[in-house]
Amino acid sequence: MDDKDDYRYLKLNDAVFCIHQKVSLIGVILEVGCYMENRGSDSFSALTIIDESYSQAGIPVNFSADSMEKLPRIASIGDIILLSHVMMKIDDGQAYALFNKKFSSFALYERKDGEDILPYQASVRFHRREPDKKLIIGLRKWFHSFQLKEDFINFTLLKEIKEGQSINLVCKILHVCEILNSEWMAFVWDGTDTRPAFIHSKLKNEREDELPLNLEPFRLSKDILCSFPAVGSILRLIIDRDIEKHILHFLNAGKWVKMLNVHVKVNAGLWCGLLTHFTRLRYLPDEDFLILERQRSFGNRMSMKYPRLPYWCFPWTSGVTELDCNNRVPFATLMDVLTYSKVAAKYRCVVRVVAAFPCRAEDLLCNSGRYGLRLTLEDPTARIHAFVYAEDGVKLFDGYPPIDAVQQKLNKLLGVVVTNEGMEDKNAPRNPPWVQFCLMSYYLDKNDQWGSRNYRISMTKIVG
Known part of the structure; x- marks a missing residue:
């Protein structure tokens, strides 16, 4: 695509056939990956975008930049991104777009409707054009009524998790806090009970090395505990230090979220998960059937004769x-x-x-x-x-x-x-x-x- 045709953004279903070509794209951010910083080299991030022509699987976009500050800093899943001069590639049958720091550019726009069509972040090479406004408004309107179908993704309930697996979760964020200096933890719930874990600690060591009551080094305050559900397991998610400042603003208490590629393990008989740069956060509308399914299942549990039995x-x-x-x-x-x-x-x-x-x-x-x-x-x-x-x-x-x-x-x-x-x-x-x-x-x-x-x-x- 020539420079003079930059405003001609391709539909995503056309872009997947333009392998090894430079294209310009506009899409809604369906999924964000966590950031990764390599010492002495480039920083990397990834996201997935959709539009009305390619609204299910989406197209991955891989970014590299001289520093993490130059990467897209997504404010919210569902925001809109404009991409110019990205190279279409293919890997293992999956088409994706590659952002090159030498000639590509991007701009980020909020998902909400309104007359304000100004980007909240743009790369140095990005140039605003009048046709962009119409495209952004149209994409916002389409996405407002969009319903994602994800039958091809297997989401795991907390009662189904097994040690050592990397799983996909649909869960409610209950609380996020700093547990140590620059170490953060999120507390999530889906209304089900994690399976009881085997206890490997030696009883004779209980005096010197007692089995912990929590994975966090302190007991949460009364107000926080009282805000937690009294039925159903609460899974602790440890946030890798390399990604915490780029992911924390997505983890809002009271909100449901889809997490892809969460590694789960057992520590001292307590289940926990780990969010790393391999983890992806995916768009989740309030009326998503997976949320409604979990809420309905929990409602059924609470209507039983003994809802508080494990x-x-x-x-x-x-x-x-x-x-x-x-x-x-x-x-x-x-x-x-x-x-x-x-x-x-x-x-x-x-x-x-x-x-x-x-x-x-x-x-x-x-x-x-x-x-x-x-x-x-x-x-x-x-x-x-x-x-x-x-x-x-x-x-x-x-x-x-x-x-x-x-x-x-x-x-x-x-x-x-x-x-x-x-x-x-x-x-x-x-x-x-x-x-x-x-x-x-x-x-x-x-x-x-x-x-x-x-x-x-x-x-x-x-x-x-």
């Missing part, structure tokens, strides 16, 4: 424990427990016991001869510490049975693997059963009720 304990709990508290006490999740408005309260919970301190039966009795231990409880929503003291321990272990019997009961709770010879396999990962507990919350300092909230187990007995 998904993975069905059809019922293990039966390892039995309770003396009134069965009419409704089930509560640990997020319910953490955020309940009153400090002193009673709860009926279904949890797993993922750690105990001390973990040896001979160490459970204090010098006074009374029981004393700390259990780490988890369900799909949270982890907490709960204590067993004195008469509550007598109830839990059914008196003061022989040491071997107490150890067997404790091992039941913790999911300790026992060999055919009846010996504990200390190297095997643990998969604790789902058990019922009656929890009591209380405070140590009446002047600091939230900060001093504690939990103890009562009216619960280990069966057998």
